[in-house]
Amino acid sequence: MNQTVKGKCWQCGSDLEAVDYGRETTCRSCGKPTRVCRNCRWYAPNRPNQCEEPMADRVMDKENANFCGYFEPTEESAGTDADTTQDALRKAAEDLFKS
Secondary structure (H helix, E strand, C coil): CCCCEEEECCCCCCEEEHHHHCCCCECCCCCCECCCHHHECCECCCCHHHECCCCCCCCCCCCCCCCCCCCCECCCCCCCHHHHHHHHHHHHHHHHCCC
16 A cells, blocks of 8 residues: 555545645545545444444534544445445345345
8 A cells, every 4th residue: 555545535436645634625536625534544333323432522414525534544445345345244144034
C-alpha cells in the first residue's frame, strides 16, 4: 500500500490521501464528500447515533461533510466491501434453511 494513502472512499472505494479529507473536499473518482461519518473509523450503523464515540455530537446526514472533531479516516470502504460481506452473510444464513 502506498505511504500517502490514508483510507478509502465510502462510496466507490478509491484510495484517499491525507489531503483528501478537507471540510469541502470530494472524492476525485466519484465526487462524493470525503469528510463524512460514513468515511470515519468511528462510524457504526448499529450503535446509538451511529457512532462509537460517545462524546460526538449527533450528525443527522452521515453522507454530508461535517465539522466533527472526532473524525478519523477509515481504511474500510463502507460502500463496497461492507455491502459485499453483508450479502455473503445473508446468503449463507439463507442457505442454512433451504430444504
